[in-house]
Amino acid sequence: MIHKPIQIKNLQLSFPHKTCFDDFTVQIPYGSRIAIIGRNGSGKTTLLKILNGMVEPTSGQVLRAPDVTIGFVPQVIEEFDSLSGGQRLNSAVTRSLSL
Numbered sequence: 001m002i003h004k005p006i007q008i009k010n011l012q013l014s015f016p017h018k019t020c021f022d023d024f025t026v027q028i029p030y031g032s033r034i035a036i037i038g039r040n041g042s043g044k045t046t047l048l049k050i051l052n053g054m055v056e057p058t059s060g061q062v063l064r065a066p067d068v069t070i071g072f073v074p075q076v077i078e079e080f081d082s083l084s085g086g087q088r089l090n091s092a093v094t095r096s097l098s099l
Helices: 044-051 085-097
Strands: 006-015 018-028 059-063
Touching (some): 006 044
Antiparallel strands (some): 006 059
């Protein structure tokens, strides 16, 4: 079985007050572990939401095989109010990885 990469082609995301991405292209090979780093407000979470289909980019496309699953753990975890912050994060990551 040939595993296809995740491809982001010519991605653009703009808001009236700001441009997050302009003609962003990258390929993520199968099995890669990546880090997304940047300043606060630079669009890291928005990029993950685009990859997950939660946000539509202004233009461009994300290509991935139909069997690819992307886990997403939100920045604010409000579930499990009786648990500590670390326990809530651990639960959310475990749930995301079990998809």
